[in-house]
Each structure stands twice: as structure tokens, then as C-alpha cells.
Amino acid sequence: MTFEIGLLGKLAPAMAKLAEIGFKEAMKKLNPSDFEKACICGIKAADKNKLFSACEQGVFEDFLKSLLMGKALPELLKPFNDQEKPQVEFLVAAFNATVPEHKKIQGRFxxxxxxxxxxxxxETYFHKTTGYLRFQVAKADDLKQLANWFDDVKFAGLAVENQEIEKSEKLAQIFVMPDVWEEEKVDIYRLIQEELVEGKNLQQQMHRETRSGRKFLASQLLTQNSSNKFVFLxxxxxxxxxxxxxxxVMLAQNYPEKLGWDSGIDCLPILIKIRDFARLSDINLLDYARQFAEKTMSVKxxxxxxxxxxxxxxxxxxxLDGLDQGKLI
Structure with missing residues (x-):
């Protein structure tokens, strides 16, 4: 039998099991997709020796779901609670205790x-989960520094006696959400044909057609656009x-609802100043993001x-801030 990821299904139901057995601290650190991915990586690594090749297709997958969301779950939560590796002896015991519930797997390994x-x-599961935990810790530090860096808006003015020359305010306190116009996609080939055949002015047509979209608050950009990809002009x-x-800043401070998203959405903002990035010729966007975080924002x-x-x-x-201020290569 070759293990197929699709047959395992989602392990997210295990999250309900976590609350049921009282692992509240683990739930704060554990993302359902991380738990699922770590389990799948562990199974794929272990299944290379084809221990369960005699099992009928689907039988072992059903058994695994019962095992991972049942008797083995407390052991699998150890990395999230105390950084310890799951004890193999306990996993063997959980495995053997689950076998009687699945008659078709008996005698097949x-x-x-x-x-x-x-x-x-x-071993594989522990390596993956500890890696995911490191990412979570690093993310918390990155978001904290990002919020500190971009949340202050500084005002500068002329020197006046007994008054501050520079003053700063928190972005969220003074920000007023602007309106935006949606520019509809232009069929450039149709417009070129109209210019050639009907003598219409291409530039005028593009100008008219790209200003015929809807008007709405910029906070709706992330919900109005299903692909979440847009250019702000x-x-x-x-x-x-x-x-x-x-x-x-809103994502860093965990206020996704102010951007039209549901609360609790887990999203890492990566803000890149193209003007600064363009000055570096031998670095890609993610390397620049790392350099900016560590050297400029003092992220660990x-x-x-x-x-x-x-x-x-x-x-x-x-x-990406300032697409017209540099070249993306």
C-alpha cells in the first residue's frame, strides 16, 4: 500500500478533542493545519518501509484517523506543552489499544x-512541530516590532517658541479610511481593433473605460477582491x-476585523518599501524582508x-509600497 495524503482527510476535528481533554495551553500554540502537516510528514517518512503494505486501500488511513485523534493525541501534544518528543513506547501502547477497534488491520503488519x-x-513529527513553534515565536516578535515601527506617524513643522517641532500620533487614532475607485479590466486588444477599424482614440478609450468601476471604502479591498490581489494607484x-x-499595523496588532476580515484570522503582513529594495541589486524580496526585519526593526x-x-x-x-520607485527583478 502506498500512503495517499488525500485519504487521511483533514485532522482539524482533533481541535475539538483538544478542548475536550483540557489542553488549552496547547491550543494557543497549535494551528490545525500545522498539526495536520506534522502528522502527514511523520506518516510519509515512516511509511517508506511499507510496514502496512498488506492493508487494503483506505483501511490504514481510517485506522490512523482514530489513532491520531484518539489515544495517541495526548502524546502528540507534548511538543506544544513542554517541548518534549512523543515517547515511542506510549505511541506503541496507543497503537495496540486502537487495533481491536479496527478488525481489518489485525494480522496485516x-x-x-x-x-x-x-x-x-x-522523530519527524517532533522535528516539524518544534519548527512550527519556532515560527510562531518569531512571528510574535516580528509583529510586535512591525507595529512599533509603522504605528507612529510623525508631524514636522516650523520652530515656534514654546511649541514642539516634531510630534507623533498613533496611526490607528488619526487614520481616516479613504474611498477608492475600482478600475475595471480593459480589453486592450478590443480597443486596439476599434482604433484601427473605427478610428477611435486608444488613450481616450482606456481613460474612459478604466474609470467606470465602483466606489467603496479602502477597508473593503480585501473582501471585495476575491483573489486578494490589487494595485492601489x-x-x-x-x-x-x-x-x-x-x-x-492592523494585522500586526491582531485587528483583522478593521480590514473587513473575521476576527482570529492568522495573517503575517510583509511590508516592503520598493524605494529601499531597489537600491540593492543582489537580493530578492524575501531576503530584503528578512534584512529589514532583523537590521532595521531589530527583530530577533x-x-x-x-x-x-x-x-x-x-x-x-x-x-509592496511604491511600485513606481524601483524595478522588481
Missing amino acids: DPARLHDWLEVFA GAPGSGKTTLLSFFA PLPEGFFEYWLEDGRAMIL
Whole structure:
């Protein structure tokens, strides 16, 4: 039997089990997708020796769901509670205790090889979960420093006797959400044809057609656009940089509802100033983000693959400020 990830299904129901058995502290550190991914990586690594190849397709997967969300779960939560590796002996006991509930798996594997199988699983699972925990700790530090860095808005003025020359305020306290116009996509090939055949002015047509969209608050950008990809255009001083900073600060301070999202959404904002990035010729965007976080914002050294982890998991938002101020290569 070759283990197929799709047959295992989602392990998110284990989260309800966590509350049921009282692991509240683990739930604060544990993301359902992280738990699922760590389990899957452990199973894939252990299954290379084909211990359960004699099982019918689907039988072992059903058994695993019962095991991981049942008797083995307290042992699997150890990395999230005290950083300890799951004890293989306890996993073996949990495995053997679950077997009688699944008659079809009995006699379909070699019990003498079970310990080695679970040893590989536990080692891989522990490596993954500790890595995810490091990412969570690093994220908390990154968000704290990001909020501190972009939340202060400084005002400068002329020197006046007995008055401050510079003053700062918190962004969230003074920010006024602007309106935006949605520019509809232009069928450039159709417009070119109309220019050639009907003699219409291409530039005038593009200008008219790209200003025919809807008007709404900028806070709705993330909910109005299903792909969450947009370009924010505006004249100098219209508030583009301030808006992106507001997005980043609200996510960093865990106020996604102010951006139209549900509370509790886990998203890492990655704000990149293209003007500064363009000055560096031998660095990519994520390397620049790391350098900015560690050297400019004084974030503690980030673990390898930090930004890639959040992006690949769909829990990050890249905010590029000033696309016209440099070239993206």
C-alpha cells in the first residue's frame, strides 16, 4: 500500500478533542493545519518501509484517523506543552489499544517492526512541530516590532517658541479610511481593433473605460477582491503609503476585523518599501524582508524559511509600497 495524503482527510476535528481533554495551553500554540502537516510528514517518512503494505486501500488511513485523534493525541501534544518528543513506547501502547477497534488491520503488519515505524514517525513529527513553534515565536516578535515601527506617524513643522517641532500620533487614532475607485479590466486588444477599424482614440478609450468601476471604502479591498490581489494607484500624497501601513499595523496588532476580515484570522503582513529594495541589486524580496526585519526593526534572528512558511501556507500578505520607485527583478 502506498500512503495517499488525500485519504487521511483533514485532522482539524482533533481541535475539538483538544478542548475536550483540557489542553488549552496547547491550543494557543497549535494551528490545525500545522498539526495536520506534522502528522502527514511523520506518516510519509515512516511509511517508506511499507510496514502496512498488506492493508487494503483506505483501511490504514481510517485506522490512523482514530489513532491520531484518539489515544495517541495526548502524546502528540507534548511538543506544544513542554517541548518534549512523543515517547515511542506510549505511541506503541496507543497503537495496540486502537487495533481491536479496527478488525481489518489485525494480522496485516509485522508487530516486530512497529516500534521502528513509530520511532521514525515520532522523530519527524517532533522535528516539524518544534519548527512550527519556532515560527510562531518569531512571528510574535516580528509583529510586535512591525507595529512599533509603522504605528507612529510623525508631524514636522516650523520652530515656534514654546511649541514642539516634531510630534507623533498613533496611526490607528488619526487614520481616516479613504474611498477608492475600482478600475475595471480593459480589453486592450478590443480597443486596439476599434482604433484601427473605427478610428477611435486608444488613450481616450482606456481613460474612459478604466474609470467606470465602483466606489467603496479602502477597508473593503480585501473582501471585495476575491483573489486578494490589487494595485492601489493614486497621485503623490494621496495616502497610498499610509493605507498600506495601516493594513500592516492592523494585522500586526491582531485587528483583522478593521480590514473587513473575521476576527482570529492568522495573517503575517510583509511590508516592503520598493524605494529601499531597489537600491540593492543582489537580493530578492524575501531576503530584503528578512534584512529589514532583523537590521532595521531589530527583530530577533528569524528561523530559516520563516517568510516562505507563511506564504506557502496562505497566511501572509505582501504589501509592496511604491511600485513606481524601483524595478522588481
